[in-house]
Amino acid sequence: xxxxxxxxxxxIVQKGxxxxxNCAYENTAFDYFPWYQQFPGKGPALLIAIRPDVSEKKEGxxxxxxxxxxxxxxxxxxxxxPGDSATYFCAASRASGSRLTFGEGTQLTVNP
Amino acid sequence: EAGVAQSPRYKIIEKRQSVAFWCNPISGHAxxxxxxxxxxxxxxxxxxxxxxxxxDDSQLPKDRFSAERLKGVDSTLxxxxxxxxxSAVYLCASSSFRKKLYNEQFFGPGTRLTVL
Numbered sequence: 001x002x003x004x005x006x007x008x009x010x011x012i013v014q015k016g017x018x019x020x021x022n023c024a025y026e027n028t029a030f031d032y033f034p035w036y037q038q039f040p041g042k043g044p045a046l047l048i049a050i051r052p053d054v055s056e057k058k059e060g061x062x063x064x065x066x067x068x069x070x071x072x073x074x075x076x077x078x079x080x081x082p083g084d085s086a087t088y089f090c091a092a093s094r095a096s097g098s099r100l101t102f103g104e105g106t107q108l109t110v111n112p
Numbered sequence: 113e114a115g116v117a118q119s120p121r122y123k124i125i126e127k128r129q130s131v132a133f134w135c136n137p138i139s140g141h142a143x144x145x146x147x148x149x150x151x152x153x154x155x156x157x158x159x160x161x162x163x164x165x166x167x168d169d170s171q172l173p174k175d176r177f178s179a180e181r182l183k184g185v186d187s188t189l190x191x192x193x194x195x196x197x198x199s200a201v202y203l204c205a206s207s208s209f210r211k212k213l214y215n216e217q218f219f220g221p222g223t224r225l226t227v228l
Contacts, residue, residue, distance in 0.1 A: 099168055100157070102155050105154050
């Protein structure tokens, strides 16, 4: 019930392409869904987040799509750049301030 | 605004030894989290503090792990005795509800522990 499943495990995209990472959750009590970006040797950093009352949120080249009925959400990176090469984690939590449950991570490589 | 500080950045110990990690959260952040990130996996919460009280330690192996947050600011996480499977990056994060973003947690750089 507390798991968040993430796919794919790794992704290789050409510069300018679209990167898509998917996550699914079981616990319907989750009400906050952030995506974190992590570079080697660094801690995760918040990229973008969504609440279940909206189906999509866009910030620059990054978009979260959220499907409450399917209990799935995804990250789309438009016009992917080599600087986007990092590990991306989806996460979910039940209430403000409670623990984040993370997915397994997706290692994104954007080739120049 | 200074970020979350952690030390040491790297630690190598023998199994059965003890080790301690230190975290200084962002100034004014009442909530502090310790996560364990095993190589190739997402972070997993070990313990959460609200000021100096424990909110969630359900996933903390209490037979060997302990943590404290004296005076509601800095925190230390201790492992005694360490096992091989404790090799991981230990991440500290903090959050404040005064921020407009919902439950945003700010992470430190982590301490990479290797147990030999």
